[in-house]
Amino acid sequence: AQSVAQPEDQVNVAEGNPLTVKCTYSVSGNPYLFWYVQYPNRGLQFLLKYITGDNLVKGSYGFEAEFNKSQTSFHLKKPSALVSDSALYFCAVRDLYNTDKLIFGTGTRLQVFP
Amino acid sequence: DTGVSQDPRHKITKRGQNVTFRCDPISEHNRLYWYRQTLGQGPEFLTYFQNEAQLEKSRLLSDRFSAERPKGSFSTLEIQRTEQGDSAMYLCASSLAVKETQYFGPGTRLLVL
Numbered sequence: 001a002q003s004v005a006q007p008e009d010q011v012n013v014a015e016g017n018p019l020t021v022k023c024t025y026s027v028s029g030n031p032y033l034f035w036y037v038q039y040p041n042r043g044l045q046f047l048l049k050y051i052t053g054d055n056l057v058k059g060s061y062g063f064e065a066e067f068n069k070s071q072t073s074f075h076l077k078k079p080s081a082l083v084s085d086s087a088l089y090f091c092a093v094r095d096l097y098n099t100d101k102l103i104f105g106t107g108t109r110l111q112v113f114p
Numbered sequence: 115d116t117g118v119s120q121d122p123r124h125k126i127t128k129r130g131q132n133v134t135f136r137c138d139p140i141s142e143h144n145r146l147y148w149y150r151q152t153l154g155q156g157p158e159f160l161t162y163f164q165n166e167a168q169l170e171k172s173r174l175l176s177d178r179f180s181a182e183r184p185k186g187s188f189s190t191l192e193i194q195r196t197e198q199g200d201s202a203m204y205l206c207a208s209s210l211a212v213k214e215t216q217y218f219g220p221g222t223r224l225l226v227l
Contacts, residue, residue: 032213034215042220042221043118043120043205043221044157044205044207044218045218046215046216046217046218049215090156092156094213100145100162100213101159101170102149102157102207102216104157104158105156106156107154107156
């Protein structure tokens, strides 16, 4: 079965410092991986996706993610964090073998301190 | 491109009442998905449509839940005889086709008293 894991419930980082939000996956076949962000009382906003090609994927708002097949990871990164990046981040895998639905991790709350 | 919209944004109801939510997908998106998100959890898949056809229902979707997508445009999700355990955020998403990115609406937050 397809699944993703986000090992950290919360990540704290100072503004201006680099940030990493971790995600590992377990899939059959080629993974289709996504990152979404959720602000309080809002829906999910798409950040970026990996389907094939370059292992470093660039997305919205200066975020990028690194796909690592050997470590089955898809960590979200940003070189310089902003206070406005504080939100809930979800990693997801596309279940292409069964309904095409997204399977989400439990989420990581990112807190950026001024 | 106005994005996915959902109505209402918030709903408070008493246990046992019926509620209906509406989702308007991005125009020309033929796939529409419903997810449910409870506090502290990631969204969980409920059901999805390819045009007007409902192709899959999760085991999370009990007999009290029904979804429709007439004419392949907007979709409604109805919950009959609501229970306190139905309290959650109900999210709708749409995509242009299989394998394409799913774009989410703002969600409907349901509170059952």
